[in-house]
Amino acid sequence: MKLPAPGPASHWLRTAAPLGLPPVAASADFDVLVLGGGHAGVATAWFLLEQGLEPARVGLVEAAEIAGRASGRNAGFLLADLAEPYHRLRAGLGEKAARLRRLSLRNQRLQAELGARLGIDWQFQDDGVLVVAASDHEDGECRASANALQADGFAVEYLDATETSRRLGARNDWGALWDPAGGGAQPAAYVRGVARAAADRGARFCEHSPAVALGEGVDGRVEVRVRPAGGGEFLLRAERVVLALNAYAPLLDPDLAPLVAPFRGQMLSFPPVPPRVLAPVVYRNHGFEYFRQDRAGRFLFGGFRQTAIQAETGYEEEVNPDVQARLEAFARSLYPQLAGVEPDARWAGTMGFSCDGLPFVGPHPHRPGVVLCLGFTGHGFGLAAEAGRMAAALVVEGTAEDADLFSPRRLL
Ligand SMILES: Cc1cc2nc3c(=O)[nH]c(=O)nc-3n(C[C@H](O)[C@H](O)[C@H](O)COP(=O)(O)OP(=O)(O)OC[C@H]3O[C@@H](n4cnc5c(N)ncnc54)[C@H](O)[C@@H]3O)c2cc1C
Secondary structure (H helix, E strand, C coil): CCCCCCCCCCHHHHHCCCCCCCCCCCCEEEEEEEECCCHHHHHHHHHHHHCCCCHHHEEEECCCCCCCCHHHCCCCEECCCCCCCHHHHHHHHCCHHHHHHHHHHHHHHHHHHHHHHCCCCCCCECCCEEEECCCHHHHHHHHHHHHHHHHCCCCCEEECHHHHHHHHCCCCCCCEEEECCCEECCHHHHHHHHHHHHHHHCCEEECCCCEEEEEECCCCCEEEEECCCCCCCEEEEEEEEEECCHHHHHHHCHHHCCCEEEEEEEEEECCCCCCCCCCCEEEECCCCEEEEECCCCCEEEEECHHHCCCCCECCCCCCCHHHHHHHHHHHHHHCHHHCCCCCCEEEEEEEEEECCCCCEEEECCCCCCEEEEECCCCCHHHCHHHHHHHHHHHHHHCCCCCHHHHCHHHHC
16 A cells, blocks of 8 residues: 555644655665664664664665654653553563663653754753543542552652642643653654764665565565655665564555554644643543643643544544544633634644554564564654664664563564
8 A cells, every 4th residue: 555645744844844865766785774764763773873884884765754754743752651551561561561661761861862962952841741630540540550650669659639730730630640750852853853863974864765565585685675756666675674664564564464553643733822831741531632831832732532543543644623623622621821822733643553552673573684663552752762772783783672572572
């Protein structure tokens, strides 16, 4: 299936300069070729350079623009936990739950360090995360989660409804889990900044160059056919190919359909309404609603996918008017200061949900020479730098810290 055309641009894509990288113009050989120029692909390519690979032997091909899909269309939250409340994750995974959280915390530090080192203006605001309850049941989950996290040595707190409302700058009838680790950033600026740095170092990054076929050559190298937007078809060959296609992976490799499926998320933003009344990023109603206000006073809201599960499945980046109307009404109900202020951007993005909620980073189950780095299940901004570092280490060294957590072999 052909990739659908990109939908309306997100607030982030409107404000992060495009890179204008050239499409593939000739057949070529690489040591490692990365497919997909989202956060995961760009991070993988960057860490391949940090592993010491010769930059000119590292390639990346992106079907459209770097960070033009989910990586430039998300809420920009850096969360330390996944969607599943920690106490339940702990019950299901045991001590692996604490390892997952430590990995996410490492990811936050890694992104912050890299952003600073490369001089990227990614507007990281580390003002913490409020996981806000929207029912008695969820309130209980926030308490149980806070207890389980504290028992594992993590500095979080349960807040009652009064304190939750104070920090929200809006009324909420239930409490929240307060997590000081995390915050929000400009995701497209971050990913494009890293891509620019990798391309400046000499890595061969190409935009508007979809891979259309993946195969094994007679010499055991992996072969990728690429059909650039401007015409022609080229053969790219590499010792190793990293699939960083997230939701789109099954379109190139149908064997991956059982591992990852596409689900759409809707977002909107309003022009700034200072003062800033909400500092942390907010994850509410089991993550089905999420919102934030940046330091300039701009509110961004996402979610309500649960009200249109069937319609919000698939690859089209369509803005769904019903879901958008719910989002807008919700925003206005919380923050009366938005009265008379019209949204200045509405957009959608496609997430790749893995079959067990965790990403896949490691050797492809059936294809020699191919490594997966995908399936971020709506949490890739908070995981993909570490996942990319893991994928690069697996390619170069054959081993990586915590690789067992995301190994595709866990399903075999
Ligand atoms: C509305 C929304 C809100 C979200 N909010 C958050 C959040 O706050 N925090 C968080 O951590 N995560 C969030 N996410 C999830 C996060 O955006 C993703 O997990 C993350 O961007 C995944 O990065 P990726 O590189 O794996 O995938 P993508 O960004 O989807 O990148 C894959 C790339 O592969 C390219 N591609 C596809 N097919 C081909 C091909 N055949 N050849 C070449 N290239 C190809 C695509 O064009 C795309 O650029 C959200 C997602 C959405 C949609």
